[in-house]
Amino acid sequence: MPKAGLILAALGLMGLSLNATAQSVGHITLASTTSTENSGLFDAIIPAFTEATGIEVRVVSVGTGQAFEIARRGDADALLVHDTRGEEQFVADGWASERADVMVNDFVVVGPDDDPAGIREAADVTEAFARIAEAQASFASRGDDSGTHRAELRLWESAGVEPDGAWYRELGSGMGPTLNTAAAMDAYVMADRATWVAFDNRQNLALLFEGDEALFNQYGSLLLDPGRHPHLKHDLAERWHRWLLSEEGQRAIAGFEVKGQQLFFPNASR
Incomplete structure (x- = not known):
């Protein structure tokens, strides 16, 4: 291969390597409800988030009560659940620092x-x-x-x-x-x-x-309190939380359909 070709090829490989590094931000574990998983919502919206941020989201699909318990143990970085009373109590008890409405069905x-x-x-x-x-x-x-x-x-x-x-x-x-x-x-x-x-x-x-x-069925996203479990990926979890509340995240939720029906309606509280 001519010298110029070798240089270009090397630069191309460096570019690929840099791009892969830029995209490999890490992952978060999200404890969420079976409804968001069973409906196919996450398969539709998580790829858009990952493409925008480079953050992979690994979902643990359980009932809301189990999701709270997983978060209390420090085994999840973020929560997306649907029991507003329970969520507000979770914040009041100091397990989460913030709760926000995300969507409703x-x-x-x-x-x-x-x-x-x-x-x-x-x-x-x-x-x-x-x-x-x-x-x-x-x-x-x-x-x-x-x-x-x-x-x-x-x-x-x-x-x-x-x-x-x-x-x-x-x-x-x-x-x-x-x-x-x-x-x-x-x-x-x-x-x-x-x-x-x-x-x-x-x-x-x-x-x-x-x-x-x-x-009426309200879904909320919670930011876990860093003081309870400092080892969690709070910075990446906050990017997920903010994305859900952003125009891009809300559009992704609104655009999800099954059998021609919109199943979740965005109503972010910012």
């Missing part, structure tokens, strides 16, 4: 298409839950201390019902497996809309109740 109540409890005619979701309990119709609960499970328990409380007995099944599983079990049992179940839309094994299940304000 809603819960829906799904059940057998013949609707033995008659919840299609319910005036609100509290009445829908009361009808299910009165009919002792099979209900599949996640039972896993997730954001969805916490919201479900608040609705039973509003209905004046303490769910118990053979009709009420606490599964201790994520949203996808819970929907699978509900489909096999012909049972009612409360699900986040995103996972329901992405769910294909519906069998006899149908969406029976939606639209009540009590089914």
Whole structure:
């Protein structure tokens, strides 16, 4: 190869090496909910973040309660969950230094298409839950201390019902497996809309109740407190947090669709 060609080739290799170094910023571990993972949201938005920052995001998909526990142990750099009360308490207890609204969707109540409890005619979701309990119709609960499970328990409380007995099944599983079990049992179940839309094994299940304000489902991003776990990658986690709240991050969330439906609606609190 001519000398000029060797020089150009060497410069090209140096450029590739420098570019790779610039892109290899590192990674963070994100503890988040099964709904964000099962729906495919992260597969859609994380590559855009990584391309913009060089930071890889490794997701641990668990219920919100488990995500809090992982963060308390110092095993996650960032949190994206959906239990506003729990998140605010997490900040008040000193585990997180900041919480911000990121996006919203809603819960829906799904059940057998013949609707033995008659919840299609319910005036609100509290009445829908009361009808299910009165009919002792099979209900599949996640039972896993997730954001969805916490919201479900608040609705039973509003209905004046303490769910118990053979009709009420606490599964201790994520949203996808819970929907699978509900489909096999012909049972009612409360699900986040995103996972329901992405769910294909519906069998006899149908969406029976939606639209009540009590089914509003807010997601929040939390910055963990550096004083609790100094070893965490707080600088990289903050870049993820700020990106979610940025115009670019909010556009990425708004652009995510499944089966032609937008599943998460950005509502960042900056």
